[in-house]
Amino acid sequence: MALYRKYRPASFAEVVGQEHVTEPLSTALDSGQINHAYLFSGPRGCGKTSSARILARSLNCVEGPTSTPCGKCDSCIALAPGGSGTLDVTELDAATHNGVDDMRELRDRAFYAPADSRYRVFIIDEAHMISKEGFNALLKIVEEPPEHLIFIFATTEPEKMLATIRSRTHNYPFRLLTPPAMRGLLERVVAGEGKNIEDAVYPLVVRAGGGSPRDSLSLMDQLLAGSGPEGVTYQRALALLGVTDSALIDKAVDALANQDQASLFGVVDDVVDAGYEPRRFATDLLDRFRDLLILKAVPDAFERGLVDAPAGAQEVLIEEAQALGQATITRCAALVNEGLSQMRGATAPRLLLEILCARMALPAAGMTVEALAQRVEALEKGRGNAPAVTNSAEETAPVLSSGRRYERPSKAKREKPAQPAVEEDPVITEARRAREIMDRNRAQTEPESEPVPVAVPEPEPQPNSPRNAAEEWTQILALVKESNLSAWIAARDAVAADEQTEADELLVRHHTGALAKFVNSEANRKIYAEAAEKALGSPLTVIAVVGDRQKEPSQPGKAEAAPSGIIPQETGLDPAELKSNSNSALERARAMAEAYQKPASTQPQPSANTSTPASTDKPEPRWKARAQKYRSEHQHNVDNGFNGVPLPPEPPEEEWDSAPPEPADPSPRAPVPEKPELASKKEQDDEFLDQIAEGSGEADHRKPLDIAGELVEKHLGGQRLR
Template identity: 75%
Template sequence: MALYRKYRPSTFAEVVGQEHVTEPLSTALDSGRINHAYLFSGPRGCGKTSSARILARSLNCVKGPTSTPCGVCDSCVALAPGGPGSLDVTELDAASHNGVEDMRELRDRAFYAPAESRYRVFIIDEAHMITPQGFNALLKIVEEPPEHLIFIFATTEPEKLLATIRSRTHNYPFRLLTPPAMKGLLQSVIAGEGTPVEDEVYPLVVRAGGGSPRDSLSILDQLLAGAGPEGITYQRALALLGVTDTALIDRAVEALGVHDQAGLFGVVNDVIDAGYDPRRFAMDLLDRFRDLLVVRAAPDAFERGLVDAPAGQQEVLREQAEALGEATLTRCAALVNEGLLQMRGATAPRLLLEILCARMALPAAGMTVEALAQRVEALERGTGQGSTTGSAIVTSGNGEVRKRYQRPSERRREEAEQPTHEQPQPEDLPADEDDGSSVIAMAKQAREIMDRRRAQHRGAEVSKPAEAPAPSTGTTLGADNWGTFLDAVKAADLSAWIALRDAR
């Protein structure tokens, strides 16, 4: 028997992770406040149908209605997990019986009194599959049912139910289980099976199950079926589930932390050689980035259950989160998420994975807000990454200021515009030029020259009162230092350099 059937709960107290549903229902049963229609909604495999059967069992127990069925009366035995069932409890699969004729037949049967129980209960699973005409056929009896009749609708998509039906029910939303609750459920099942399991296996099963108890128990059942004499080992679970080895994820994250592009591409090569799916590797890498972001934001993430990791892996995650930083983690997570969309149905997933790794390793290749934030973070950390790869202006060994990235046409034009006279060497310039005051004085002189020449070109005479001469800074703008001055202005303000060049 499958594990999810073998360990199906028989009372509300045995339902795991749905206390927000079981406690109000238990209170209503014990107080005798019974409604004629219930709506159980939530993701698949989280206990909706099992809870509906428990509710029917609690309603028809000889000591009921009660939240704790006795388990020994005929009704409790018939409705127990694995029991033969009861004539007064009908379970209908609306996925295959969803037409108006099916609903009319159900309506006609519902008027009959129960044969041997207190209530006649109809459990309608996958209720969202019923057609609008079928809902309309049920509407009147759901609105005003006989006293012995109770409807329980179970669905994963409650918004598809007819609004007039939803308004006549008590809605109880079910949720997926948290990782700690799921791990506790798996450990209790393993204790009942008596098979040894390594601690590193539980996070794999919890993550693969996605919070669904039924899916997680099905995965655990598969691992138990393939377990050897030593039990369920971590390597065996990796092979059966197709999950990427944690060591490869660690190597990829550490390579990003030290800007080791060669090491990152080496990890991609090892992933392909080991037979892992590139898209699955990207998904596992995205999960790791999520864990690192949570660890960085909440230092007590492991104690609070926000991140599920073995004890030996927790310190490694803390070190990786500290090495990468929030900006890097955020940008890499966004890039991996974008890359996963591109890999869907791709014919060359390895190529896309390598391109993704190149984009993660080169923050200077992008001009997005995330890339700029990562470069700023690198500068603050003192790695120097942002200053070497992100600078658009560099200075050559002879003091020449130029752009790092320049079109050939721009380079040829600038070479043709270079003055023919010999440029003065840095040691020939005045000693106080380094403080920038000489450049300011020369800029003032250049602006005066530019204004006079523009006035002459317009044929206008410039007449203004004489101004006091600017204080001397020890440097006079002349033909011998005009070229050096232009280079300095060009590095500081490109628009001013263009104006000076045209005025010259």
């Protein structure tokens, strides 16, 4: 007899690892609170059917209902493990009897009273396999059963059962056994069989069984059946269960701890040579990472039963957990878990396993958080090979074309204490070098400039003192670069204009209208004003206009101020071009807009020598002028009868358009004389037709071939052969 049948529990006290189910059931039985339907749900092989039989035995015991059957009455003997059973307890497998007819037959049998027991019990195993029609046929009797009837449903998928049936039952969920509980069960079974077994075999069976008592007992039954006089050895268990040798797992973990890639790939070769499946090796390696991770987080995991390992292997696991580190274990476990899904059904599992080992051994190849944490952990342990990089300003500052190093004004204003050299990641080092190269190339393309001096508050300029706008703009840009990079990028190509209008304004020239508008935005204007106040001691309003940065004004110092009310950034023009004279583009645009808005008769005609003073009003947008023009043209077409659609232009007049018209009743024209050759041919054809018509006074019934032959003989002189 199989071990899982031989050692099947006979009472709730013998059920292992299901105390959360057996204790409430025992209390309900002892108090006499019996329900008409029970639902036992949980994974396969965890004791659902065995508990259902124990419940039926406890209900029909002569001393019951009780949680401790006597084991002496007829009902207890018949329902004991290996017993013959009784007519009052029916066990039905719904996997094969799931139709509506089977449920109707069960319903009809349920109305009969029990033969010699207290209750009539129906144990329906795999209840989720019952069809919807079968559940509907069974629904009424489950809702309102007779007093002597009790249903016990056992299923691994309770969510597939009919909700109405499930709501009428008491649900007791069963669970898989923990490793300590499973090991205790295996040890009692092996002791009952009187066999010898090595201590290292138990963890293999526990992991292979997956927490299911039935599966674990089946595996142990297989090992005991194939054991010799010496009992079950570790090597025999490895061969039968297909589990990877722990020596190979230890060798792989040591190679990862020492960053020895050659040894790690050697382990893969040993796994293949030993005949192990690569995916099985990856699964066992993931189990080892799980144990190491728990040991790293919980030092007393062995005492708590969180990690199950032989006594001789516990010290090895603790050393491996300390050698790897938590970041390394976490990343390797995540990589192995990801690689297992890729290895399922793969045609080259060894190649995928080698790629997985390469990824575990090279944390620098990944940029994930786990990879960075592993590299930091390696640096802390002194195993990192990253070069030490200092953060001193002399090494990181870009070198200008003049050979001097650029120094930020903020760096000059506030002296920072020297920081000790720290080790830096190679990726960050490469990024820093790339940034230095970019800054050096940009410095070579820009004109040479002296280092920015220390920002010292200067006194306000006197009215008669000359103003250095270029120097002011350079200092402002240096401070803007530190505070707002986008504002600095937008204004770095602008240059200070030679003409400056007001003392509290700074006029700069830009080569792009969009960038000039961005500089003149309200948010960026505040940034430039704050930088100017820090650098110069007084706020300045920076105004950007469009103009060639290389073009010098024709008459510097004589540029007139822009008309009041006109903002340069809104027009996008050079302030020198915004002059209040009749030749300015602004006046011409305003005149054109007024021409579109006023009728043609009321438009004034200014003379060439007169000039209109510049208006302080803001010019009307051009789209309004275009809209007014289109409306005027549309109204003109409607007024002239074109119904809103202009007619095409008239064609040019031709000579015959002026000729007099022909009379209403013209005289008939004279016939056109025919040509002589055409007339003779017509006469011949008429004569020929007359000759044919005169040949007989009746219709000619000859064949066309005969007529053609006669005509050939007559006119061509031929002779037919009869």
